[in-house]
Amino acid sequence: MNMIQEIESSFSGFLEKKDLKLTSQRRTILHQALRDGHFSAEMLLDFSKKQDPTISKATVYRTLALLKESKILEEQDFGDGKKFYERSQGRKHHDHLICIKCGKIIEFENEAIERLQDAEAKKHQFKIVYHSLKLFGFCKDCA
Numbered sequence: 001m002n003m004i005q006e007i008e009s010s011f012s013g014f015l016e017k018k019d020l021k022l023t024s025q026r027r028t029i030l031h032q033a034l035r036d037g038h039f040s041a042e043m044l045l046d047f048s049k050k051q052d053p054t055i056s057k058a059t060v061y062r063t064l065a066l067l068k069e070s071k072i073l074e075e076q077d078f079g080d081g082k083k084f085y086e087r088s089q090g091r092k093h094h095d096h097l098i099c100i101k102c103g104k105i106i107e108f109e110n111e112a113i114e115r116l117q118d119a120e121a122k123k124h125q126f127k128i129v130y131h132s133l134k135l136f137g138f139c140k141d142c143a
């Protein structure tokens, strides 16, 4: 199975437990949600409507909530209270640099930072469940 088939089958299992089906509209929305990068609910609505103009805003928002609940997508607040989403299933953990002028989002992974966070938590006998590190500033085009 490729990544998309794998996620499709796990989403369909998740829906089954809720007595829901992977309808063709939900499948279309899922496929659009698996694209690379970070997108808002409005952007997902646009992408999905381009594939199938009969898809409603309510269906996209409900499906988005299910994709979040099933941990296929992760919700990110990149400031301004605006919510963005990105695929988390089948991806490695990463953190973000966010340009406060143009909105560009750069992903990074840094083992040393990860280790420092773990060490800090350990010092406080704190068990980390998840973390989300965001650095806000200007990208090289906006600086």
Ligand SMILES: [Zn+2]
Pocket (backbone or CB within 6 Å): 099, 100, 101, 102, 103, 104, 138, 139, 140, 141, 142
């Ligand atoms: Zn910028």
Ligand SMILES: [Zn+2]
Pocket (backbone or CB within 6 Å): 038, 086, 094, 095, 096, 107
């Ligand atoms: Zn990301």
